[in-house]
Amino acid sequence: MTTLTCFKAYDIRGKLETELNEEIAYKVGRAYGQIYQPKTIVVGCDVRLSSESLKKATIEGLNDAGVNVLDLGMTGTEEVYFGAFHLDVQGGIEVTASHNPMDYNGMKLVRENARPISADTGLKEIQALAESNQFAPVTTKGTTTPYNILPEFVTHLLTYIQPERIQPLKLVVNSGNGAAGHVIDALEAQFKQLNVPVEFIKVHHEADGSFPNGIPNPLLVENRASTSEAVLEHQADFGIAWDGDFDRCFLFDEKGQFIEGYYIVGLLAQAFLIQQPGEKIVHDPRLVWNTLDVVEKYQGTTVQSKSGHAFIKQIMREQNAVYGGEMSAHHYFRDFAYCDSGMIPWLLVAALLSETKQSLSSLVEDMIAKFPCSGEINFKVADTQTVIQRIFDHYADQKPEIDKTDGVSLDFGAWRVNIRASNTEPLLRLNIELRADQATRSLESYVDEVSKLITA
Template sequence: MTKLTCFKAYDIRGKLGTELNEEIAYNIGRAYGQIYQPKTVVVGCDVRLSSEDLKQATIKGLNDAGVNVLDLGLTGTEEVYFGAFHLDVQGGIEVTASHNPMDYNGMKLVRENSRPISADTGLKEIQALAESGDFTAVAAKGTTEKYNILPEFIQHLMGYIDPQKIRPLKLVMNAGNGAAGHVVDALEAKFKELNIPVELIKIHNDPDGTFPNGIPNPILIENRDSTRDAVLAHQADMGIAWDGDFDRCFLFDEKGQFIEGYYIVGLLAQAFLLKQKGEKVVHDPRLVWNTLDILEQYQGIAVQSKSGHAFIKDVMRENNAVYGGEMSAHHYFRDFAYCDSGMIPWLLAIAVVSETQQSLSSLVEDMIAKFPCSGEINFKVQDTKTTIDKIFNHYADQKPAIDQTDGVSLDFGAWRLNVRASNTEPLLRLNIESRADRNPRPMQDYVDELTALIEG
């Protein structure tokens, strides 16, 4: 039995050849099929050069376990999520490594109605069976047919906006040569058909697994220039950029400024509460004050959850929340089976910009001024627990309010911090925010203070 190291807390991710290859992919498909015994599942893959072969190996494993497969072809993760709740199927697998380096790949797995499969809900069982290879023979193998989900997906997306209310806008769309381009093209065609006055300026739109413009991951500062420059060059109203499997979307305002995902959570919460007061909104504990402020203003109910898609989705289901947002640019929607989407957020953003007659910068500038934040800062440390204890002890005499929903949050009244170990990488993640009305200290002071403490 070979121990598989590609199984993580929420998904499968590993280095090609050693941690993930076609044989391992076959075993994962076979194990998924044997454990859940679905009749049919949807399978798709991103643009990485290894993804198609890994997908075919996964499909063969599923077929050999007696499972029928609808092969969705080149897709983003959310198209698999959509297929898994929209079609008469019992699960889905997307082959993707999202924003990991070139020599990685992975998988995201869901059950019926796109319920996530994570370490707590079945991923460990799949791992154990894939490792042992203790597969049972089936009476009949499954079949595979190709299925084009795009028309139904586009129809679903259009349900989030009222075409009559969209004002003339010019948008820069940066697919980063990932999987988003075909959806951008299809939405552009739909906008033209419905006479929606939105012009799309597409950059890096063609899918290309060699990633000639770098791995699509706009959370990295060095990856934002092309979107910003295009917004300024075309005098666009907004810029939108995605990661490789487009389940995260990043917004730039009309000045080309990157908007932290934290403030987009507030903006999207506002979009839902403008339609329906009293709805519940789920947020993660890393940065919270702006979200709580918006929910108070627009009569929403805040529910806090541990970060990570499996936790957020569970808490949303339990509370029937209309929307859930993480500052990492993952946005989750009740009408999308509580799954995350990178397409719905920008559609809601153009709806808010249209309905309020405001620019994106003016919609978020008050939030940014009231609740400045550091953005997420990552540190490579020897031992995350020791470092968290060190921070905890350093501030103990200031008697902050303590919350341990996820890592440690310390609230000092005028400012707060959250520090947590990454679920996916050997990193310590730090977030800091402050209340501008109570706090004369610049954010950089806190960043410097904590950097010295963590690295010292």
């Protein structure tokens, strides 16, 4: 029996040929079909050069298991999520490696109503069946039908804003040659029809799986200049950049400055609570003070969750939360079946700018000044638990408030640190934030201090 190493905590991801190939993709489709026995599911893929053939193999496996497939073609992950809750289907699969290197690919799997399939909720069973290769014989093969979800998806996106209230805006949109461009084009056509005064400046817009401008991952500092420079050159109101499957979006203010995802969580919480006071907002434990401050100010309730989409979605469902945000630029919405979207956030920000008549930098500058943060800093370490214990021991006599929701958070009143092992990579992730009105030292000095403990 072969061990398949492409199965991760939340999804399937692996190196092409060695960890993931068409034969493995076929087995994943076949196992999904046999375990869940859906009548119909949606399948889509990103723009990577290997994605179309992996999608075909997955569909073949599903068909051989008796499952009918609506083939959505080239899509972002959230178009598959949307199809899985909007259409009369019982699940979905997106073939994507998001922001992973060129020689990788993967899959994100959901059940009915776009409920995630992760290691705790069925992915291990799919892996076991795919590894054993013990597939039950199927008498009736499923069918495959091409389906264009784009018009319905765009109609849904427009329900998050009041198009008639949008003020004139000039936006830089950077798809990174990934899957986002076709949605922007469709939104642009809708805006023209509705006389919404938004002008799009398109950067790296054409879908191109050879990624001539590098893998679309705006979290990497070196990938931000193209968006930032275009904002300044065109005097745009703000800039948006997406990762390859556009389930995450990253925002730049009118000065071309990248805004940490942490402050966007506060901004979107504010956008929802202005319209719907008293709602619940879910956040991750890495950086929290700004979110708590904003949600209290706008009479909402915060709920903390472990980082990671499977945890956030589950807690949002349990609490019926209107919105959930992670500092890693994943934003989740109740009206989007609790799934993450990279399109809804920037639409809400455009609406917020129109409502408040303020610039994006002025909407976030108080948050940044009040609660400066380090952003996530990653370290490669041999043993994450030993390092976490070392930090724990070092600060024990200062008696910080301790929270072990996810890794370890230590709250010293004036500053706060969260340190956790990555769920997806062999890394230790560090986040530090300050209360600017209480801190007696600079953010850098705390970052240096903890970094030295990590690398000691």
